[in-house]
Amino acid sequence: MGNSAVQIEDLWKQYRLGVIGHGALYRDLQSWWARKRGKEDPNTPVGFRQADPVAGGDRFWALREIGLEIGHGETVGIIGKNGAGKSTLLKVLSRVTAPTRGEVRLNGRIASLLEVGTGFHPELTGRENIYLNGAILGMRKDEISRKFDEIVDFSGVATFIDTPVKRYSSGMYVRLAFAVAAHLEPEILLVDEVLAVGDAEFQKKCLGKMGDVAREGRTVLFVSHNMAAVRNLCARSILLEDGRVTTDGPSEDTVNQYLRTKTVERAVADEAEIEARMEGVILRNNPHVRFVSIGLYDNKGQARKSFYSDEPILIRTAFRCLLPVLNLRIMVELTDDQDNRLMLTQQTDTAGLTEACGMLEPGFYEAICTIPPHLFGSKSFFITVHLECPKTEHLMAPKILGFDVKFQGYNGSHSLNPYYFRPQLAWKFHNLSEKGGIDHAE
Amino acid sequence: MIDSCHDTSAATQAIKKHHSTLIRPKTGWFDIHLAELWNYRDLVFLFVRRDFVSAYKQTILGPLWYLIQPVLTTIVFTVVFGKIAKIPTDGIPPFLFYMAGYIAWAYFAECLTMTANTFVANSGIFGKVYFPRLVVPLATVLTNLMKFSVQFCLFLAFYAYFLLTGASVHPTIWIAVLPILILEMALLGMGFGIVISSLTTRYRDLAFLVAFGVQLWMYATPVVYPLSQIPAKYHIFFIINPMTAVVETFRAAFLGSGGVNATFMAVSWMITLLVLFVGIVLFSRIEKTFMDTV
Numbered sequence: 001m002g003n004s005a006v007q008i009e010d011l012w013k014q015y016r017l018g019v020i021g022h023g024a025l026y027r028d029l030q031s032w033w034a035r036k037r038g039k040e041d042p043n044t045p046v047g048f049r050q051a052d053p054v055a056g057g058d059r060f061w062a063l064r065e066i067g068l069e070i071g072h073g074e075t076v077g078i079i080g081k082n083g084a085g086k087s088t089l090l091k092v093l094s095r096v097t098a099p100t101r102g103e104v105r106l107n108g109r110i111a112s113l114l115e116v117g118t119g120f121h122p123e124l125t126g127r128e129n130i131y132l133n134g135a136i137l138g139m140r141k142d143e144i145s146r147k148f149d150e151i152v153d154f155s156g157v158a159t160f161i162d163t164p165v166k167r168y169s170s171g172m173y174v175r176l177a178f179a180v181a182a183h184l185e186p187e188i189l190l191v192d193e194v195l196a197v198g199d200a201e202f203q204k205k206c207l208g209k210m211g212d213v214a215r216e217g218r219t220v221l222f223v224s225h226n227m228a229a230v231r232n233l234c235a236r237s238i239l240l241e242d243g244r245v246t247t248d249g250p251s252e253d254t255v256n257q258y259l260r261t262k263t264v265e266r267a268v269a270d271e272a273e274i275e276a277r278m279e280g281v282i283l284r285n286n287p288h289v290r291f292v293s294i295g296l297y298d299n300k301g302q303a304r305k306s307f308y309s310d311e312p313i314l315i316r317t318a319f320r321c322l323l324p325v326l327n328l329r330i331m332v333e334l335t336d337d338q339d340n341r342l343m344l345t346q347q348t349d350t351a352g353l354t355e356a357c358g359m360l361e362p363g364f365y366e367a368i369c370t371i372p373p374h375l376f377g378s379k380s381f382f383i384t385v386h387l388e389c390p391k392t393e394h395l396m397a398p399k400i401l402g403f404d405v406k407f408q409g410y411n412g413s414h415s416l417n418p419y420y421f422r423p424q425l426a427w428k429f430h431n432l433s434e435k436g437g438i439d440h441a442e
Numbered sequence: 443m444i445d446s447c448h449d450t451s452a453a454t455q456a457i458k459k460h461h462s463t464l465i466r467p468k469t470g471w472f473d474i475h476l477a478e479l480w481n482y483r484d485l486v487f488l489f490v491r492r493d494f495v496s497a498y499k500q501t502i503l504g505p506l507w508y509l510i511q512p513v514l515t516t517i518v519f520t521v522v523f524g525k526i527a528k529i530p531t532d533g534i535p536p537f538l539f540y541m542a543g544y545i546a547w548a549y550f551a552e553c554l555t556m557t558a559n560t561f562v563a564n565s566g567i568f569g570k571v572y573f574p575r576l577v578v579p580l581a582t583v584l585t586n587l588m589k590f591s592v593q594f595c596l597f598l599a600f601y602a603y604f605l606l607t608g609a610s611v612h613p614t615i616w617i618a619v620l621p622i623l624i625l626e627m628a629l630l631g632m633g634f635g636i637v638i639s640s641l642t643t644r645y646r647d648l649a650f651l652v653a654f655g656v657q658l659w660m661y662a663t664p665v666v667y668p669l670s671q672i673p674a675k676y677h678i679f680f681i682i683n684p685m686t687a688v689v690e691t692f693r694a695a696f697l698g699s700g701g702v703n704a705t706f707m708a709v710s711w712m713i714t715l716l717v718l719f720v721g722i723v724l725f726s727r728i729e730k731t732f733m734d735t736v
Binding site for chain 2: 015016028091092093094095096097098099100101102103104105106107108110112114115118119121123124128131132135136137138140141164
């Protein structure tokens with residue numbers, strides 16, 4: 001121990017999949033009876049019997065042989081797709097759940113911020129909730145009293161401090177909650193995407209506070225999807241894929257590696273590639289709709305990844321309906337490399353397509369979205385495609401493809417253009433001097 | 443899973459302020475860290491405060507409900523079991539008899555049903571922050587203790603009235619063991635509660651059982667009838683019910699009738715401690731991984 005703040009050795013975490021319903025008791029008894037007679041447990045996952053414990057049966061490994069050493073004062077970003085094990089890692093580190101194997105040594109007082117406002121009670125006043133939340137996060141009462149004024153100042157809700165928090169706006173609620181967390185002063189701080197809440201100004205304040213914490217020489221582990229924040233705050237980043245650490249190094253390299261693994265290299269993604277990149281929250285093996293391919297084309301039907309701003313871009317989504325599907329919506333979302341959402345378009349925007357997709361028989365279909373020329377500046381874009389059947393399922397291929405646009409300029413001017421959008425809009429110009437001065441009341 | 447490292451090397455002494463935490467898979471059955479609870483004593487009291495303050499917000503009568511509940515229940519018991527069923531009460535005014543039995547039982551029952559919910563009701567907090575999970579059942583028991591105190595004062599008021607009007611009740615030396623009785627009710631309710639809460643993380647069925655199981659249990663305990671009405675050959679069933687001794691002794695202390703012998707008391711305490719022990723062991727084991735199953 002000694003020098004490092006966090007020492008993780010061969011850490012594994014297994015989860016049991018599926019609903020534990022009736023039958024769980026039966027299986028438990030079955031397992032118990034088998035062990036009792038010295039026989040092999042019939043419910044042991046296949047992998048457990050072999051030397052290499054891979055996922056099997058209804059269990060899977062959320063973390064596999066994680067070994068990390070994080071020094072005092074380091075700020076480390078943890079990135080990866082949904083379901084890669086980021087949150088599980090933080091949960092194990094913050095002791096919310098125990099690992100299956102391996103061990104972690106934490107040297108220093110630890111605080112975890114997996115959520116802001118944990119344990120806030122709507123009926124209690126802001127003041128009462130500061131104490132309650134502070135104590136839940138591990139502060140002593142006198143410690144909270146000492147920092148109370150500071151917390152209230154930081155939150156900016158001083159006027160409402162004796163009002164029940166259920167009367168707060170959601171912004172005030174979050175600000176108060178973050179203010180408590182920000183004054184924890186632990187030696188090791190675990191943060192999970194709490195910055196995803198609140199308005200832009202507040203997010204900036206949170207990031208600033210985290211930067212302060214890092215500069216004060218404390219250790220911060222930061223899980224985020226916000227690549228810009230990771231790049232700014234963390235010198236070092238770790239990429240998790242399927243529960244394993246696949247990249248560990250300077251943030252710039254790790255973030256680039258992550259963006260590469262996330263997006264399909266070619267201009268067309270096939271079914272296997274899409275399935276592999278679908279998000280964990282969305283049903284992968286849904287019974288209704290499957291992606292077949294997603295591709296980017298120019299107006300000659302050529303698959304391409306880079307376009308000039310004066311040509312249209314066609315996004316073709318092919319999919320298969322396995323069962324009759326009602327009211328299907330197809331959406332294409334445009335983001336930048338930092339996951340900022342730039343634009344959304346959906347097929348029902350076009351007249352008549354709502355009805356056309358009202359009732360789809362099983363079969364193959366294709367939806368083509370044309371992005372008109374003269375819209376983008378010189379930037380890189382990523383597309384996310386959603387297939388949504390209201391109330392039944394929602395498929396999402398996040399950042400499945402990326403493309404670059406080179407701005408061609410208008411009327412012969414070729415200025416370098418750093419904007420996402422550089423559309424050709426209607427301008428008018430009048431010379432008002434002949435009317436005898438500026439007439440605002442025109 | 444958590445060990446404070448008591449390394450005696452000089453280097454560690456130098457940074458003694460640094461506390462070190464070791465996270466490991468659950469090991470063995472006796473991986474219990476009660477000492478840690480002490481560090482979180484403030485949280486226990488803040489939870490008590492929260493529960494107390496929030497319980498009757500937006501109600502007109504507020505904490506008066508603490509009083510209405512036992513009074514109404516006692517009246518119903520008096521009418522149903524006293525007047526209609528005509529169950530004898532050892533010559534004690536039925537109102538006092540039922541009230542004494544009910545408030546003692548209610549404290550135990552509420553501790554049990556509320557702690558039985560611990561993991562499921564708090565999974566939101568438990569899933570995000572670590573603190574010793576036993577904090578929550580402890581807070582529940584203390585919150586209910588406040589409620590019990592209020593109800594007990596109400597009982598004392600009625601008791602004083604009956605004493606002054608010359609009813610056939612008299613306090614006995616057993617009043618001295620009142621704190622022990624209250625402690626036993628609390629420990630027993632919490633013990634059963636944490637056993638059930640530990641098991642409900644996997645088998646939710648138990649949650650349904652608890653609600654009416656506790657009601658049935660009340661009728662198996664001398665709450666609405668005195669133990670003296672039970673033929674001696676059935677006493678074995680009452681000895682193994684730890685609440686028998688508690689309720690009977692509580693009534694004997696204030697009303698001067700009934701009461702139990704040393705065997706009842708001893709068995710009752712043995713069961714209480716056993717249940718509490720099993721509860722803490724189970725709870726400590728479950729608290730580490732329940733987030734994966736709940």
